[in-house]
Amino acid sequence: MKTADVIKKIEETAFLCGAASWDNCGVQIPSQKKEVQKLAVALDPTESTIQQAIAKGADFVLTHHPLLMKPRYLNKLDTHFSIVSALITHDTCLYSAHTSLDANPEGPSGWLARALNLQQCKLLSNTCTFEPEAVAFSLPQRVDTHAMLNDWENNPHIQHIRYAAPLVNVTYNKEHRSAVLAQLVADLDELPIFMPSTPDTDSKSLGFGTIGTLPNPVSFGIFAEQLASVVDRDYWVRSGPVPETVSKVAYCTGSGSDFAPKAFAMGADVFITGDVKYHSALDTTGCILDVGHFSLEEEMMRQFSVQLTKELDGIEIFFLPAQDPMRLIGPFA
Incomplete structure (x- = not known):
């Protein structure tokens, strides 16, 4: 299969228009090869992963995380140099589907919602709405959410939230943060419910974070058991x-704890993510479960490899599993 067709198929799920403005999605290292016979899928472009992919004869490596967020000189004989050198030497393409994949709730990033059978799912943050068959798509709703929430965290008096609507400035303090967010959600237009495209619903909404309702309310203990049955990690x-x-x-x-206040303002009883920051944990008004960055995204990429195997004919696709770099040790005296 032509390399360009492989990339096109990836981007039919990982829409570039949905990616965060700070991100580096797309081709990381190009290849001169016009055809792909073997495609490797993995979470991270680590040295070990790239070596495994090359050893298996991969012409194309698809990872979730980018090689780098910003360009870097190859002026040191380090791991970065080894990765780039190996890819160029073997003429192997490296492609990253990072927030472009995260932003599509109908794709592999929605695996947890489907595993928990969440109903009437909505986005926590809308970044792009477009017509899948159209050549052009609209970007007026694009938000640099990480920069926005960083400003929010560092300024204890003024909160800036940008939706598809104009900028909203709200003076707040920690004591009434939850009430302010709840009022914002009530005042602004409802975020779109996302559903598979049909002839009657051609537009597609992309964004980060998902909120939905369980088929039936359950105790926290039962919910924890349900979550444990689908998330592959032995501690949270x-x-x-x-x-x-x-x-x-x-x-x-991934690192989605910045969306917790919005989730609780929209009525969430529990917010699940990875890499919860200290101040997010300290200030939270609701229950946050950090089940690990790795556990959520490793499964996402495994499911993406299964999807691509069904969609791409004539090439061999294999998933390269990794190990969670976070380890729980102890107890200590």
Whole structure:
């Protein structure tokens, strides 16, 4: 299969228009090869992963995380040099589907919502709405959410939130943050419910984070058992109060704790993510479950490899599993 056709198929799920403005999605290292016979899929472009892919004869490596967020000189004989050198020497293409994949809830990033059977799912943050068959798509709703939330965190008096609507400035303090967010959600237009495109619903909404409702309310203990049955990690980190019952669940893959206040303002009983920051844990008004960055995104990429195997004929596709770099040790005296 032609390399250009492989990239086109990837981007039919990982839409570039949905990616965050700070991100580096797309081709990381190009190849002169016009055809792809073997495609490797993995979470990270580590030296070990790239070596495995090359050893298996991969012409194309698809990872979730980019090689780098910003360009870097090859002026040191380090791991970065080894990775780039190996890819160029073997003429192997490296492509990253990072936030472009995260932003499509109908794709592999929605695996947890489907595993928990969440109903009436909505986006926590809308970044792009477009017509899948159209040549052009609209970007007026694009948001640099990480920069926005960083400003919010560093300025204790002024909160800036940009939706598709004009900028909204709200003076707040920690005591009434939750009330302010709840009022914002009530005042602004409802975020779109995302559903598979049909002849009657051609537009597609992309964005980060998902919130939905369980088929039936359950106790927190039962919900934790359900979550444990689908998330492959033997420990979690909990922040905030434990709800008696769980009905509405929100989550964001990766480092998504910045979306927790919005999720709770929209009625979430639990917010699931990875890499919860200290101050996010300290200030939370709801229950946050950090189940690990790796566990959520490793499964996402495994499912993406399964999807591509069904969609791409004539090439061999294989998933390269990795190990969670986070380890739980102890106890200590």
